Amino acid sequence: MAVAARPPPGIQPAGLACLTLAGCSGNQSALDAAGQEAASIAQLFWVMTTGGAIVWLLVVALLLYAARSRSHSEAAASRLILWGGAVLPSAVVVGLLAYALWLMPALRPFGAAAASGLRIEVTGSQYWWRVVYRSPDGVTVTSANEIRLPVGQRVELSLASNDVIHSFWIPSLGGKMDMIPGRTNRLSLQATKPGTYRGPCAEYCGTSHALMALQAVALPPEAFDRWLAAQAKPSxxxxxxxxxxxxxxxxxxxxxxxxxxxxxxxxxxxxxxxxxxxxxxxxxxxxxxxxxxxxxxxxxxxxxxxxxxxxxxxxxxxxxxxxxxxxxx
Amino acid sequence: MRFIPKPIETLWTLFTAPVVWAAHFLFCYGIAAVYCAKQDQIGISFAAVRIGIAGATVVALVLIAASAWLAWRQWGFGAHDPPHDDPTRHDRLLFQGFATLLLSGLCFVAVIMVALPAWFVTECVR
Incomplete structure (x- = not known):
């Protein structure tokens, strides 16, 4: 009887690692940043991951040390528990929290910091997005299911919904923000690399939730201005x-x-x-x-x-x- | 009249620090939410709100530190080792002091964490 060839050991974990790593790039990856906010979030992710990994290694090292060594004075053990078990974790957690909070003002349109030019209103509906551009010189353009942004310019997004809760998220450009019926949420984005990025609806909104996505196209500013001017006129x-x-x-x-x-x-x-x-x-x-x-x-x-x-x-x-x-x- | 209260045997002292933490939490989140919702009608700046939160934080930390000191005294300033699990009045007192001390430590860190956003966030989100 033929026996199925066994893959050499290690091939499955390697395959799994490749699959996992493939998620780190592409047009819908928070780790392949093409926007200022996404870059901050990716940086936060790496700092937290590294911090977590160091804490984990320390704990495992302590565990091995405790399992192997035989005698400890009670006073030394108490000191270790106080400093290693209470003071150090508190300091590390407060430090990481402070770092995350320090990044926060850049991720949300706080007060006057985002007093900018272009505003884009995106309204979620089952299962599509209405997009209205309002430029500072009074031009209004209505479109759908695609947003275009000028690279290097801060854009403020007003997010709303007219039926159920949707969520707006273009991982390559920035963080996620819910679209809630009856309220307008704001998000500010600044694209740093031209390209086309994908934004799926990130909150279950009904049967075709998984079929509701939008394309975000980041254009050089001159190309964007030309495009917007053309959109303001009939085709x-x-x-x-x-x-x-x-x-x-x-x-x-x-x-x-x-x-x-x-x-x-x-x-x-x-x-x-x-x-x-x-x-x-x-x-x-x-x-x-x-x-x-x-x-x-x-x-x-x-x-x-x-x-x-x-x-x-x-x-x-x-x-x-x-x-x-x-x-x- | 003495300034520092006498040790008393009651479970209620255990709750001092968590109550301070809760009150501080409520104050910080309440004042920030109300201010940001009504900032047009309130004639003060967000900086004043942050100073208010800083003041409340100092008061909360002092109260928690006081509660921790009283608990430390009740525990005999660390002269006895845990676990204090004998069915005696003395052990009950020590156990309660030790538990209150640990809880005060937790609340101290928690109050700092509650106040931290006001350090970094300088404006209301629009």
Whole structure:
């Protein structure tokens, strides 16, 4: 009988270590910081981990020492318990706490420190994100499921929810903040490296909670300004053939598209839908095929989604709508 | 009249330090929350709130240190070794003194930890 070859000893722990270490980088890792806040948090993590490791090694060393050595005077033992068991742990814990508190003012928008330019309002809904940019010169841009930030500039985020509790977290850029119905929480972020980062909803919010994510794109400041200026105007492709179908099939009851009659506010704003990287809040690449699939049967892609299925529309209409939406850049 | 109270045999002295800790905790969190919620209507700065917390902390630490000293005296200034588990009045007294002393130490550290955020946080979060 053939016996399955046993892996050499150590291969499984090594594989496990590789899997674990793979989590230390990537576009959704708090340890691969691309923002000032995330860098502080990563630093805090390493200081705490190192502090914990040193304490653990000390305790284990003491344990081995106690197990091996035979005789101790009672006075020496009492002294060791007092200093090693009470005074030292208290001092270490107070020290680590003080370090964490010392980092804290940089992680939250305290008072005037965050008196900045750009403000982004993000509102969580089951299962997508409304994003409104308010620039200091009065430009307002509405978008969804993607936020863009200028690298090197502090951005203040106002976080709200209009149904259940969601949580906003872009691990590569900063800490986590809940979005609570009836209240506005604030978070400030400063991206330090251009790139695209992923932010999952971090609080269970319903059936498709795991299918609710957003992309955060950090752009060089000039590119960001150009992008925002372009977003403030209707897409050049808005007048094409799909616009009439969009109106006729009633899509405008829920969705808004700048430059058309569509002013709906129940669903995501689609004014520049084609320029987004993903479809359906971070779960599919933004391609014409995927848009078609989503229009025809959104519930299949995202169970529990509020958008009804439009599979009864003529196949050709869905195709035209999808390619029109894809071109709204 | 004497300034330092006579040793008394009651369980209540055990609770002095935890009660001071609780009162200090309530004061610090209460004053910071109320101030930050109503800072437009209150004419003082956050620095004044932090000074208030610092003052309360000093008072709390002095009270806890006093409670610890009384407990230390009750324990006989360390002249006897624990565990004090004989069923005698003397051992009961020593045990209670020792327990109060340890509890006071815990509360002393806890009060410092409660006050620490006011050292580093200089403004209300918006």
């Amino acid at each position: 050049p492709a808005v007048a094409a053939s799909g616009a009439e179908l969009f109106r006729r099939h009633g899509c405008g009851a829920c969705h808004a598209i700048a430059g058309t009659e569509a002013k709906g506010v129940l669903g995501p704003d689609l004014s520049h839908f084609g320029s987004r990287l993903t479809l359906a809040a971070g779960i599919l690449p933004n391609t014409t095929d995927n848009i078609e699939r989503f229009i025809a049967d959104p519930d299949r892609i995202k169970p529990g989604v509020k958008m009804p299925a439009f599979g009864m529309l003529p196949r050709e209409d869905i195709r035209v709508l999808a390619s029109w939406l894809r071109r709204l850049e």
